[in-house]
Amino acid sequence: MNQKNFFFRNLEKTVGIFASLALFAIIASALYIAWENDYFASTYELVFTVQKGTGFTKGMPVKLSGFRVGKVNSIALNDQAMVEVKLQIYKKYRKWIREDSEARLVKEGLIGDFIIEITAGSGNARTIEDKGVIRFVKGRGVEELAADMAENVRPILVEVRQLLSYLNNPEGDVRQTVKNIRLLSGNLEATRQNADMLLMTANAEAARVSGKLSATLENADSTVRKLQPLIENSDSSISLVNRKLPVILEKIDSSLTNLEKISILATESAEKNLPLLPGLLQDGGELLKNGNDIMNAAKGVWPIRSYFSGTPEGLMIKGDSRD
């Protein structure tokens, strides 16, 4: 009974502690979320205007050199039907965002989300004030890139199509060549078989020739053996010739000396007698001619001509009663 009274006696105090802790936790969470969402960061506003709002979304990050420096605060159409984009930038990065800085819409990585990237300004340019305008540079979007790529690829595609039609033409060189290669490959099999047969025949022939070659070599060997005594005899003959040759050469030398003397005598004799030769020849020719004339005249004189009557020899094909 006493124990029951203890719990109830502190009930109000206990509930108060729990409620206070819960309230504290809620407030702490809310503060944490606000902190995380930069509700407590000091910011300023930059503005730029674009033709189309495609790609822009509220809250999309704004980055400078890869660091998140702010976010898109609002997107709205202005009086000229242009899209006005307001950026909320943390003041601590203000010193890098200057009048020559540029904002552009880019994709974070190849498949990432769109972000707005701001380039750092040069040191001599002034920083942009709150609600100031930053220059927006239109980046080349995927569509444009794709269009450019398509433009560049189109001629290639046309050429590829032409190449394919050329390759697929049944009467074209390539198809004909393939056909010929197919035929050739078909024939190659037969050729290979023939080559195999040829090689087998060649092997057999080589074996046969090898056998004959061996026999021939053996014969040559025996012949060389037989020649050995002959060579030895030749050696002895050569040594004999070596001994006799000087004597023979001396005899030849003396014979040549005699021959030279005879030649000198013959030359002298020819010099004396040669001038007479043309006259002798002419006389001989005239003598022969006269002899021929006398013979011809004698042939025409009776009774000698009776022995030369008929057809002169060699003027007529001889008749043959049985030809």
Place this chain on the structure above:
Amino acid sequence: MTRLHLVISSVTIIIFLAGCASQKKNLNQTELQGDIHSKRGVAAFLKNDHRRAEDEFSLAYSFYASAENERGAARSLLNLIRLYRLSGDMEMAVLFSDKAYRICETHQVMCDETCFEKAKIALLKGDLQEAKRWVNKGATDKTGRSSARLLNLLATIDLRNGALKEAAESSMAALDIAKGDDDALEEANALLLLGECMMSEKNWKAAAEYFNQALLVAKKAGNGKKVHEALLGLADSAAAEGDQKSAEDFRKRGEEVAANMEKIGNRAGSRASPPLSR
């Protein structure tokens, strides 16, 4: 000097002077050209070059005819006739034989040779009667020196006609004339014909004897064609007698002779020369 010596000397001088009075006519330059072409033609014919022979004989005829040398012209025509006949071109042979016969009729030159060619052409055509007529006509030319040849041709015709007795008589007469004229070719022909007559009479021994004599004459004359014919005749007679071994030996010898004649291009060894294309 006796009277007899005086008479003999006088007669000799008179005869000699008479002979000198009829000196042989000298040939002019054109006729000599005809002779040159005739000789070239005969040489080409013996080498079996019928085309060249035809050209040469034609040129020779032109030279002789341009100088109105009838003997030379007739001789050239006879050469052409023999060339065409042996080449198998009978049409041309007949054409030129008619031309040659016109010269014979007009100038009485080379008549025996012309008639001989006419007879040969008729014989080749198978007209034995016409052939015999031309042979007889040729025999009437007393100036000719082809009696043995004509008689052998007559014997050939008679043999074909089956008149063995007449054929043998003609051959025998031809043999005597050929021996007297020292004409080995026709002597061999006469002996071969006699051998054939004996073969037809089935007198094998006599036939073999004639063929053997023909072989000896042909060998002496160096005539391969006649040697070949004689050997074949001996083979036939030996075979008819039943001596097959000898027959085979003779036949082999004959074939060998023919083969060697072919090798050396002897036209006598050729069976048939190719006809000249016109």
